Amino acid sequence: MWDSAMILMLAKETGITLYMTLVSTILAYVIGLPMGILLVITAKDGLKPNAVVYKILDVVVNVVRSIPFLILLMLLIPFTRFVVGKSYGATATIVPLTMAAAPFIARLVESSLLEVDRGVVEAAQSMGAGTGTIVWKVLLMEARTSLIVGATIALGTILGYSAMAGAVGGGGLGDVAIRYGYHRYQVDIMAVTVALLIILVQILQWIGTRISKKMDKRITG
């Protein structure tokens, strides 16, 4: 059973999992990062308070986040079909993955940016900095370690979601685990896929922690 075809298949599916995870994370950041920034600046004590924008974003984020991923996956099938042309396979999975992850990322970004010392923002305002400069050069730069930590968490979560997408023909390691391990009772293959998923998360976590540590200048020495 452990022939080269099997190993090749596992390697290919690992690649697909990584592809889904990375592309979804990037796309989710494209949506989630601006959302997180907007949440921070439109909040009541933010740079440009705007109750309407804040409330809408807040509700959207909460609603999407409270829908279980599997259900969202199915709810989004028509939309996915519209965007990708089909509703199964790795590329199609990217659509619901991105949609599910974006609000989660918005919250991660929001909490990272809120960690930035109010006083530093005030100092920038006292120097005549505009909102754009403050967001870019103060909030994002000062929160960068926290943002990287958040991105690592996001990657791990999205990797987990991508495995879940295997249940509905999403491709990747989750798909393998369900098809071979669950439907065919091949426990050893299930174990191998789980081990691969664990290794992937560990590697991502290790890289994320290293980068964030390297970037953090708040620690002396």
Added chain:
Amino acid sequence: METMIQVKDVSKTFVGKENTVEALKGINLEIHRGEIYGIIGMSGAGKSTLVRCLNFLEKPTEGTVIVEGKDLSSLPDKELRLMRTQIAMIFQHFNLLMQRTVLDNICFPLEIVGKKKKEAREKAKELLEIVGLSEKAGAYPAQLSGGQKQRVAIARALATNPKILLCDEATSALDPTTTKSILALLKDINVRYGITIVIITHEMAVVQEICTHVAIIDGGSLAETGTVEEVFARPRSAAAKRLVFQNGGNYEEMKGKHCIRIVFKENSSFEPVIANMVLECKTPVNILLADTKDIGGVAHGQMVLQLPEDKITAGKMITYLKDRRLEVEELDNYVG
């Protein structure tokens, strides 16, 4: 002298969920070019709100602030930001960018005004030299002591050649020795560049050390303004008296014992005034308090004496002291 900052009927009310707080009530102030103006008050008096009104980080609920003839409330956002590059500010907790080096921190305000990177770095290096931290250019704020961080903040504040420097409790997080060195640096900057400095503090010692003028703020209102010498020698309001006596024994205990307070200036220290007075009146007095304060580099002594019960002798003593050009204040006026 040319008016630099004019505060006109400024009131600020914070509306909360349960209560509204009147942080400032009808404040009027005038600060002239080149002055080191102290705004002093107990915590919660509204002084931090007041200083934030000077650059419109807080917009007054009523009234306005005029800086160099420009009414800040009339300026559109863009012009207000341009104005702020001329009104620098330093803070109690320094508020440096923790992820930037010292040099890049000083470059930050120059980036905001769109200076070229190379020019900005040149200027930043110059400023680091002025504050005496050239060797720390590549360090990060986390590697600096409190005093060094405040020096970096001062260099950063000076980067855009501001006309005004606002200091919000800038020495409150520092030890006494570091406080002295930071105040000396501020004074040097004031003399060297003619920058008008506004200092917010709760410590009388800071005002005495470098300020030329002082405003005392109490419960959101202005209690008293004047030159530091005036206010120290003749505090009129209760708030001013509290501050002058801040570290001078228990004022309450001296009430009602027929006490007087005398203030000596440098020229009165040649004559043993009290001893001569006792000899002259042939009645002893009780010295309850005596200390010296350094106000703007000039030694000022103050003393609280308990005079004899006998009204005639006491009156004679007061006349004697007044004849020697000493400031005499009868404290028992304030009983009850």
